[in-house]
Amino acid sequence: MLEDGYAAITYRAVAARAGVAAGLVQYYFPTLDDLFTALLQRGSDRIVDQMNAAATAEQPLRAIWRYASNERGAKLMMEYMALANHRKAIRAEMGRGTKRVRAAQLEALQTHWDRYGLGDTDMTPASLLFMMNAIPRMVLLERSFGSRTGHSDMLQMIERFLDRVEPK
Numbered sequence: 142m143l144e145d146g147y148a149a150i151t152y153r154a155v156a157a158r159a160g161v162a163a164g165l166v167q168y169y170f171p172t173l174d175d176l177f178t179a180l181l182q183r184g185s186d187r188i189v190d191q192m193n194a195a196a197t198a199e200q201p202l203r204a205i206w207r208y209a210s211n212e213r214g215a216k217l218m219m220e221y222m223a224l225a226n227h228r229k230a231i232r233a234e235m236g237r238g239t240k241r242v243r244a245a246q247l248e249a250l251q252t253h254w255d256r257y258g259l260g261d262t263d264m265t266p267a268s269l270l271f272m273m274n275a276i277p278r279m280v281l282l283e284r285s286f287g288s289r290t291g292h293s294d295m296l297q298m299i300e301r302f303l304d305r306v307e308p309k
Contacts, residue, residue, distance in 0.1 A: 143216055147224040150176075174230045181221065181231070185238030192245035200307040201249040202257075205270065206299070210277040219282065246270050257306040273299075 142150060150173060156163040170176035188208065195204035208214070225232040250266045259269075276299065280292045 142220045143213065147177075147220050174228055177221075177224065177228075177231050178234045181234045181238050184217075185241055188238075188242050189245045192242060192249050195246075196249035196252050198249075201253055202269075202273070202307050203303055205246050205249065205273050206277075206303060209274045212281060215278045215281045218278065243270060243274075246274075259306070 152163040152166050156166045191208060195201040198204055221235055225235045247266055247270060250270060254266050276295060
């Protein structure tokens with residue numbers, strides 16, 4: 142998907158990469174939506190585990206930022222978003238996975254929220270999480286179209302914020 146896009150995914154292509162017969166892939170995944178759904182579930186499980194580990198880490202915000210800023214992960218998410226735009230089953234699974242990941246992130250962040258000293262601001266843990274997840278993905282999306290206006294300023298601002306609330 143990362144190399145050629147979701148439209149290039151076929152039973153034959155998957156089987157060739159896995160070194161198995163196409164019929165075997167189709168046996169376990171009767172439709173390509175079944176395959177994509179299984180991959181989304183597996184990916185969501187892995188990310189939820191990472192975010193659960195972040196809850197006990199010293200710097201959960203930085204762990205969340207690293208996850209959201211992972212270029213490969215963001216590119217894969219954009220491919221799934223494009224796919225979900227055309228397939229309801231994928232859209233539903235993406236919704237479930239996103240809710241699970243965000244809930245794990247929120248739990249990790251709320252564990253440490255009081256020490257950040259943000260109680261007297263309009264920022265809530267949920268609003269901060271939304272920004273931390275959305276900004277790097279939007280930067281990646283805009284860069285893919287050649288737009289870079291404000292990106293470095295925004296990324297530097299977030300790094301300064303992280304340095305303030307979770308000093309290295």
